[in-house]
Ligand SMILES: COc1ccc(-c2cc(=O)c3c(O)c(OC)c(OC)c(O)c3o2)cc1
């Protein structure tokens with residue numbers, strides 16, 4: 031990323047019409063999917079009930095991952111004092127002067143750091159993000175996580191630990207619901223890759239012309255999304271229509287990623303999502319990726335692909351999978367489509 035665009039700075043002086051490099055009206059016009067006038071109500075999963083061994087809640091988790099690929103996680107047990115500290119740290123980070131944030135600038139050809147990337151037809155999303163790989167520890171870049179102000183780094187470290195624990199518990203429960211041995215799931219994700227994305231969406235004077243975030247599905251096993259300042263904006267695609275979602279405060283929104291769709295041999299569906307911009311309010315989020323380990327082979331679970339069920343996806347090493355994902359132009363769920371095996375009828 032040689033010359034850098036900073037949406038927060040652009041937004042300070044933004045008037046109508048908004049700068050041309052953010053104007054996505056052509057793409058919006060060409061899009062075949064319209065937005066539902068009614069918001070969708072996302073299913074709610076109760077972590078406390080799951081942990082107690084409640085089989086009805088496990089069945090609800092299973093059917094939600096099959097039919098929706100996204101849910102709100104309540105009673106997750108992450109202390110509100112910690113969530114407050116993380117919120118303060120993230121808000122403080124995005125308020126730093128630009129030259130301070132630029133110390134973390136995304137470097138040419140890298141996926142990590144602070145910045146704003148061109149998406150879609152060479153246009154920018156209306157968001158500044160800060161992406162960091164946080165596990166395995168030897169993959170932490172010395173100029174990123176360790177250099178964060180301690181008011182963000184310390185609570186964030188604790189928060190990552192809590193979310194990794196929750197993620198592992200959820201994946202083990204999903205394995206049970208799918209009929210996969212815990213050992214097979216653990217071989218895939220124990221000490222897996224972890225990444226965090228902090229996102230700042232400034233208010234936009236003309237929100238219908240821009241995209242907060244281009245449509246995509248996550249490459250992950252699962253992603254946790256946290257709306258740090260309680261402002262909505264996420265939309266999901268269901269049956270070809272976009273649905274805006276509204277979440278209760280203090281929940282984590284969990285979505286099924288492509289690697290879980292592959293591992294479950296298509297039983298669970300990753301969800302295509304995007305973010306719309308807001309005319310009045312800034313929006314701050316944290317996305318936390320729970321991923322397979324770098325040494326793992328990505329492919330359908332061996333348990334689920336014994337005869338007569340054929341594997342629906344190809345197998346590839348995780349490192350290769352990541353490289354291929356980041357080298358392609360982002361277009362909805364097209365990368366997952368590329369992983370599919372064509373079976374003749
Ligand atoms: C259009 O905006 C976006 C598209 C994709 C992503 C994104 C999704 C991920 O699942 C993901 C990820 O899991 C990941 O860790 C391996 C990662 O590495 C730093 C990502 O950048 C990443 O990006 C975000 C926004």
Ligand SMILES: O=C(O)CCC(=O)C(=O)O
Pocket residue numbers: 227229243248255263264303305315316317
């Ligand atoms: O900020 C959001 O609401 C969504 C973020 C997201 O989809 C991602 O980082 O993958």
Ligand SMILES: [Fe+2]
Pocket residue numbers: 246247248303317
């Ligand atoms: Fe996402």
